[in-house]
Amino acid sequence: MEAYVIDANGDKVKKVRKRDVKTRNRSTYSTFYQDAIIEEFDLHWSTYPHLIKYVYRIIEKDFVFIANWTPYIKSDLKVKSSTLTVDIPRRL
Numbered sequence: 001m002e003a004y005v006i007d008a009n010g011d012k013v014k015k016v017r018k019r020d021v022k023t024r025n026r027s028t029y030s031t032f033y034q035d036a037i038i039e040e041f042d043l044h045w046s047t048y049p050h051l052i053k054y055v056y057r058i059i060e061k062d063f064v065f066i067a068n069w070t071p072y073i074k075s076d077l078k079v080k081s082s083t084l085t086v087d088i089p090r091r092l
Contacts, residue, residue: 003054005045016041051080
């Protein structure tokens with residue numbers, strides 16, 4: 001995972017460090033235990049305008065379901081661009 005703040009001049013001004021990332025179980029109220037984790041971080045910058053850029057990778061070893069992929073966290077936040085890349089290795 002990689003995340004950083006870009007200021008109005010296009011300069012990277014703040015970067016998320018490994019110690020800033022918190023890992024927790026992705027449990028819900030309807031399940032007792034779920035074998036999934038979430039990595040999350042807070043990235044604040046007080047000067048506007050600014051951009052927050054983040055890149056992450058998910059590796060699935062079995063079936064992949066991407067029909068509900070959304071490139072945003074909250075519907076009221078603007079997304080400048082997003083990309084979904086799916087690499088499927090050939091089976092031997």
